[in-house]
Structure formats: C-alpha cells, structure tokens
Amino acid sequence: MKILIADDNNTDRLILKRILTNCGYExxxxxxGLEAVExxxxxxxxxxxxxxxxxxxDGYEAAIEIKKATGDRLVPIIFLTSLQEASALAHCLEVGGxxxxxxxxxxxxxxxxxxxxxxxxxxxxxxxxxxxxxxxYNDHMIHEQEVAKRLFDNIAHSGNLNQPNIKHLLSPMSIxxxxxxxxxxxxxxxxxxxxxxxxxxxxxxxxGALPVADIFYGMTSKGFSIVDIVTEINKRxxxxxxxxxxxxxxxxxxxxxDDSIISWSGGLPDGYIARADEGIIDNIKSNHLxxxxxxxxNFSVExxxxxxxxxxxxxxxxxxxxxxxxxxxxxFGEERLKSVINSYEDASVNVYDxxxxxxxxxxxxxxxxxxxxxxxxxxDDLNHNIDTAEDFSDEERQESMEWCFDYDFRPSTLRxxxxxxxxxxxxxxxxxxxxxxxxxFTVLAELxxxxxxxxxxxxxxxxxxxxEGFAKFYLAKKDALDLLEDGFIKIRMEHLPDNESKGGALxxxxxxxxxxxxxxxxxxxxxxxxxxxxxxxxxxCKSMEYSDNGKQVDVIFDWDYS
Numbered sequence: 001m002k003i004l005i006a007d008d009n010n011t012d013r014l015i016l017k018r019i020l021t022n023c024g025y026e027x028x029x030x031x032x033g034l035e036a037v038e039x040x041x042x043x044x045x046x047x048x049x050x051x052x053x054x055x056x057x058d059g060y061e062a063a064i065e066i067k068k069a070t071g072d073r074l075v076p077i078i079f080l081t082s083l084q085e086a087s088a089l090a091h092c093l094e095v096g097g098x099x100x101x102x103x104x105x106x107x108x109x110x111x112x113x114x115x116x117x118x119x120x121x122x123x124x125x126x127x128x129x130x131x132x133x134x135x136x137y138n139d140h141m142i143h144e145q146e147v148a149k150r151l152f153d154n155i156a157h158s159g160n161l162n163q164p165n166i167k168h169l170l171s172p173m174s175i176x177x178x179x180x181x182x183x184x185x186x187x188x189x190x191x192x193x194x195x196x197x198x199x200x201x202x203x204x205x206x207x208g209a210l211p212v213a214d215i216f217y218g219m220t221s222k223g224f225s226i227v228d229i230v231t232e233i234n235k236r237x238x239x240x241x242x243x244x245x246x247x248x249x250x251x252x253x254x255x256x257x258d259d260s261i262i263s264w265s266g267g268l269p270d271g272y273i274a275r276a277d278e279g280i281i282d283n284i285k286s287n288h289l290x291x292x293x294x295x296x297x298n299f300s301v302e303x304x305x306x307x308x309x310x311x312x313x314x315x316x317x318x319x320x321x322x323x324x325x326x327x328x329x330x331x332f333g334e335e336r337l338k339s340v341i342n343s344y345e346d347a348s349v350n351v352y353d354x355x356x357x358x359x360x361x362x363x364x365x366x367x368x369x370x371x372x373x374x375x376x377x378x379x380d381d382l383n384h385n386i387d388t389a390e391d392f393s394d395e396e397r398q399e400s401m402e403w404c405f406d407y408d409f410r411p412s413t414l415r416x417x418x419x420x421x422x423x424x425x426x427x428x429x430x431x432x433x434x435x436x437x438x439x440x441f442t443v444l445a446e447l448x449x450x451x452x453x454x455x456x457x458x459x460x461x462x463x464x465x466x467x468e469g470f471a472k473f474y475l476a477k478k479d480a481l482d483l484l485e486d487g488f489i490k491i492r493m494e495h496l497p498d499n500e501s502k503g504g505a506l507x508x509x510x511x512x513x514x515x516x517x518x519x520x521x522x523x524x525x526x527x528x529x530x531x532x533x534x535x536x537x538x539x540x541c542k543s544m545e546y547s548d549n550g551k552q553v554d555v556i557f558d559w560d561y562s
Contacts, residue, residue, distance in 0.1 A: 001118055002026045004045040006036035006062065007080060008054045012103070016049065016080075019107055023114075033057025037065045045075070047117055049101075052081040052092060060095045067096040074124035076117040080105075160184055160191075165380040167352040171372040179318045179373035180209040184220040187424060187441035191254040192220045192229070193377060196291070197268060197318040199245045208247060208292075211236050222421040223441050226253045227301045230264050230291070234299050237292030246290040250316050254308075254379065257533065258470065261314070262305045266290045269334065271316040272341055274351065275309065279342035282306050284316070305474055313351065314377040315341060320370030324363050332362050352376040401430065404494040411484045414452060420444055423491065430495060433506065436559050439540050440506065446533035447510045447553055448489065453477060455514030455551060456487040487513040503560025505542075509552065516549030 003025050007013040013029055020027045028043055030036040032054045040048065048066060050059040063077050079092040079100040092100045099113060160183045161168055170181055182194040194216055198208050212233055219229045230251055237247055248267030255262070263284050265271070271284030288300055308314075317337075324332040340355045355374070405426070409419055424441050427433050433440060453459045457480040463473040490511040497504035538544050541555045 001046040001114075001121070002028065002043065003047045003049065003114070004028045004030065004036060004040055004043070005049040006030040006033065006054065006059070007049075007051040008032055009051070012051075012080075012105075016105065019105070019110065020114075023111060025114075033059060033062035036062045037069075040066050041069055044073075046121060047114065048075060048077045050077055050079055050097075052079050052083060052088070060091065063092075063096045072128060074121050074128075076121065078113060078117070165378040167376040169356065169372055169374040171368065178206060178209075179320070179371040180212060181373055181375055182213055182216045183375075183377075184217050186220055187223045187438045188445050189256065189438060189442070191256075191377075192216070192226060192251065193254070193314070193316065193375065194249060194251040195268065195316040195318065195373060195375060196247045196249040197320075197371070197373070198247050208237065208241060208245070211240065212247065212291075219421070223418075223424050223445070224421045225418055226251050226262060226264060227303060228418060228421075231296070231299065231301050234291045234294070235296045238295055238299075241292045246292040248286075248290040248319075250284055250286070252284065252314065252316075254314075254377070257536070258464075259307055259309070260305055260470065261308055262303050264288065264301065264303050269317060269319055269322055271314065272338070273306070273308065274313045274315065274341050274344045276311060276344055276346045276349075279344055280338060281312070284314075305471055307470065308379050310379060312379045313344065314375075314379065315351075316375050316377075318371060318373040320368070320372045321359060321374055323370055324359050324372070325369055326362050327364055332359055336362070402495060402497055403430075404492070407491045409489045409491070411487055414456065414487070414489065415481050415484055419491070420448060423493070427493075433495075433559060436557070440557060443508065443537050443540055443555060443557060444491075446537050447508065447555070448491070450533065451489050451510050451512035451514075451553075454517065455512030456489060457481065457484070458514060489513075498560075503558065506557040506559070507554065508557065509554045511548070511552045514551060516551040519546035519550040 003020055005013060005016050005020070005027060006029075007016065008031055013031070017027045017029050028039050028045060030039050033050075034057045036048070036050065037057070039045075048063075050062055052059040054062075059079060059081075063079075066075065066077065076098040077096060079097045080103060081088070081092065081100060082103040083089065084102070089100055098117070101110060101113065160166070161181065163183070166183065168181055170179065172178070178198045178200055180194070180196045180198075182192075182196075184192050186192065194212075196209065196212060198206070215233050215236060216229060219232060230249075233247075233249075241247075246267070250263065250265040250268045250271055252271075253262040261273070261284075263271075265284055265286040266288030267290035268286050270286060272280045273282040273284070275281045285304070287304075288302075294300075322332055322334055322337060326332075336358065337355065340358050341351055343349060343354065344351050352374075359372075407419065407423070409417075413419065420441065423444060424437060427437060427440060454461055457477060459473065459476055459480065463469045463476070490509075492507075492509040492511075494507040495504060496507070534544075537555065540557070542558045544553065544555045546553050
C-alpha cells in the first residue's frame with residue numbers, strides 16, 4: 001500500500017517512516033495538515049496516518065478535507081495523538097477518522113492495525129468493483145429493456161385505442177406488462193376488442209403478447225371473425241408456451257350493422273355491459289379455459305351473442321384490478337367494482353374515472369401487486385364509419401390490372417371456413433381498390449351471408465325481426481351448418497380498369513344452390529333488425545340485379561382515385 005503520514009515532529013515522523021518502509025510500504029511524509037491535503041490530492045494514497053495537533057492546519061481539519069476528496073474509495077485515517085481525554089479521542093472519529101493510535105507508538109500494534117485496514121480495503125475495493133460491474137450490467141439491461149419495450153408497445157398496442165369512445169388503463173407492475181389490450185377494426189367496420197392476461201409478470205409474461213398481437217391485428221385487418229382469430233391464437237400459444245403458462249382472455253366483436261356483440265371468454269373475470277338508468281344489464285361470462293391450455297382438437301370456439309343499444313358501455317378488466325389490496329391485505333373485489341358500474345345513472349356519469357378513484361382510495365398506495373388493465377368502450381354510432389379507406393401514395397398505386405376469378409365453395413368449406421378474408425386478400429393486390437376495401441368487403445359480406453343463410457341453409461329472414469329472434473337465428477344457423485351435406489356458393493369477380501380515369505369497375509356475381517326467392521318483393525329496409533344489409537349494398541354499388549329466381553345476384557362497384 002501507499003501510506004501518507006503527517007506529523008510536525010521530525011523525530012516521530014522519521015521513526016514512523018522507517019517502521020513502515022521496513023514493512024514494505026511506500027511512504028509519503030508531510031509536516032502539517034496543509035501539506036498532507038496537498039500530498040493526498042497529488043498521490044492518492046491508500047491509508048493516512050495523521051497527527052491530531054499540527055500547525056497551519058490540524059489533523060481534524062485535514063481529515064475532513066481528505067474525506068471529501070476520497071469519493072467512493074475507502075481510505076482509512078488513523079489518528080496519531082498523545083491526547084488521553086475520551087472527548088478528544090471521540091472527536092478523532094467524529095471528523096472522519098477510522099481509528100487512533102496513542103504516542104509513543106507500539107510497533108506491533110501499529111503493524112496489526114495497518115494490516116487489518118489493508119484487508120478491509122482489499123475487500124472494499126473488490127465490492128466496489130463488483131458494484132460497478134453490476135451497475136454497468138444494470139444500465140445495459142435497462143437500455144435493452146427500454147428498446148424492447150418501445151418495440152413491444154409498437155407491436156402490441158398499435159391498434160385503435162385512441163378512439164374517442166374508448167377509455168383504457170394499462171398499468172404494469174414492472175417495466176413489461178403481462179396484460180395486453182388490443183382494439184382494431186375489420187374491413188366491414190366491425191370493432192374487435194381483446195383483453196389478455198398472461199401467467200406471471202414482467203418480460204416472461206409479455207413475450208407471449210407479441211404473437212397474439214400479430215395474429216389479432218393481421219387477421220382482423222383481413223376480415224376474419226373472432227372465432228377464427230381465437231382459434232389461431234390458441235393454436236399458436238399451445239405450440240410455443242411452456243407448461244403452466246397460458247393467456248386468460250376475452251375477445252369481443254362489436255357489429256354496428258345488427259347491433260350485436262359476439263364474445264369468447266376464458267379465464268378472465270366477467271365483463272359487464274352497462275346502460276344509463278339501469279346499470280349492469282348483462283355479463284360477458286368466462287366459460288372456457290384460457291388460451292394455450294388445450295390442444296386445437298380439444299379447443300372450444302363456442303361464442304355468445306347479445307344485443308346492445310346506443311351509448312351502452314362495455315367494461316373488460318384483468319384480475320389485477322379485483323385483487324388490488326388495501327393496507328390490511330383485503331382485496332378490492334368484484335362487489336365493489338360492480339357497485340361503481342351500477343352507479344351509471346345517466347350518460348354524464350364518468351364511471352371510468354370513478355372506478356379508478358375507487359381503487360386508488362381503497363389501496364391507498366401506488367404500489368401494485370399485479371398488472372392493472374381496464375377498458376371502457378362506449379358503443380357509439382358516431383365513432384364508426386363504413387368507409388375504412390387508408391391513405392396510399394401515388395407510388396403505392398400501380399396501374400390497375402384486368403382480371404377475373406371464380407371460387408366454388410362446397411359444404412365442408414362452408415361448415416368450417418370463412419372464405420371472405422381470402423377473397424379480400426386478393427382484392428388488396430389491386431392497388432386502386434385498397435382505398436375502397438371496407439366498402440367492397442361490406443358488399444361481399446352481405447351478399448355472401450344472404451347466399452349462405454337464406455339460400456343454402458334456407459333460414460327465414462323474418463326470425464331477425466327482434467333482438468330475441470336474432471339470437472335464435474344464430475343458434476339455428478349453427479345447427480344448420482353442422483348438418484349441411486349438400487349445396488354450394490359460387491363467387492365470380494371481374495375487374496375492368498379504366499386507367500384514363502384512374503379507376504375501374506368491379507363486377508361481383510354470387511350464386512347459391514338454394515331454392516331462391518321472389519326478389520321482386522325487395523323493398524327498402526325498415527327499422528327492424530332484418531333487411532338492412534341489402535339496402536346498404538344498394539347504396540354502395542352502382543347496380544344490383546337478381547336473377548335465376550333469386551339464386552344469383554350481380555353487382556357493379558365503380559371506383560376511382562382521381
């Protein structure tokens with residue numbers, strides 16, 4: 001070690017220097033406190049021996065200055081003093097001294113004290129080095145997590161959470177969120193909402209959210225139903241997640257055309273639908289196992305359907321909200337949450353803010369024991385629009401091509417497969433039509449649904465005259481599809497571009513194997529639940545004509561982007 005000694009007595013200083021030099025230490029000698037501070041700053045010794053009483057600056061003042069200059073290094077200070085009073089010796093320690101040695105020096109004790117401090121310093125330096133390594137590692141890890149979190153948020157939360165009719169909370173327990181909240185619109189302007197809660201917390205729980213978000217957004221943008229989406233998510237998670245890790249989830253499809261909510265829920269707390277002056281009017285019940293638990297062949301995709309009215313509010317939340325703990329360890333619970341939602345007496349009541357305040361007042365702390373996720377979705381006709389056009393640059397719009405294709409869908413396909421996303425994906429390759437894919441998908445969806453429901457399956461449209469009949473209609477459709485053995489639907493699409501006007505015409509023909517109907521009796525839709533789809537198609541297309549006793553329909557959709 002390098003040792004600094006400071007003593008104004010020449011004899012004592014020389015004796016002390018000889019003892020330490022003979023022990024193998026490098027010694028720097030100062031004659032007073034000022035010189036000691038100067039030498040310390042110049043040479044940064046490992047240990048300091050200070051005489052308490054010195055001219056110009058005494059040992060006490062020098063110790064204070066030396067301690068200021070040491071930073072996070074351990075530089076022990078041993079006071080050399082002939083003082084015997086307890087208060088004087090205590091003062092040596094108060095100003096920063098680590099020990100004291102009374103004069104005359106005992107060589108054996110002096111060497112023992114120095115060796116003890118040498119061991120202490122070696123241990124301190126090792127701990128300090130390890131601490132610095134840990135700090136560097138921690139800084140590197142935090143940087144990587146911040147980058148990963150930006151990537152995670154861009155992927156997992158890139159949907160439509162900023163809609164004016166949505167209020168939401170995503171409050172993770174740690175940097176990464178084991179919960180995910182996804183909202184996106186289909187080409188036919190239905191809204192898909194998914195709330196998921198993975199097992200555990202932090203990064204391990206968040207990793208599973210990436211493939212889920214990718215599937216959800218990708219399939220929603222192509223027009224797949226929530227049945228197809230939840231099936232694909234379960235298939236992916238059951239293949240990649242380790243045993244014991246799964247995703248509790250609720251996924252809803254808001255359909256403004258028939259005022260319905262179709263839902264699938266597994267493992268999450270019940271969601272709620274609330275209405276002004278009535279409070280909670282319906283539950284989104286969890287009646288399935290979480291995603292990723294069952295193999296695809298054992299997985300149930302059974303959904304529930306319910307009707308809504310304008311300004312109804314949908315509430316979904318993770319169990320972290322119910323399990324928020326008060327100081328005594330008790331949980332917020334479902335009853336408290338329901339009492340807040342039931343306070344929805346009129347449209348002016350801010351249930352969302354009241355709910356967050358109730359949780360905060362109950363827990364009396366910012367510390368979370370789990371991830372908190374909550375969404376309030378107000379079902380508002382003003383916040384949806386049948387035209388889901390996107391902005392495309394002229395470079396993205398290539399000269400439209402002339403093409404025609406035919407599809408023939410047989411019973412096994414009609415029972416298990418929704419062909420519309422496939423057809424829409426082909427239309428996406430026609431650059432000019434990208435601006436109109438929402439309208440085109442709506443036309444295709446209505447015509448295909450009519451061909452399947454009323455043509456191939458022979459279901460009566462009058463069943464949908466009321467909300468109750470609408471629910472019965474869907475049950476009857478499911479039963480009829482399960483028993484379907486014969487029949488077909490054919491789709492023919494022909495695109496005739498008009499590059500001079502930067503547009504074109506899309507001809508769509510849909511045929512079915514049903515018995516047909518008297519299409520001469522078609523009239524404009526009234527305010528009932530049935531009959532509104534064909535009126536919508538007529539309003540979107542240039543023409544719509546039925547033939548072959550109503551088993552064939554031809555529409556022409558004109559478009560341009562001049």
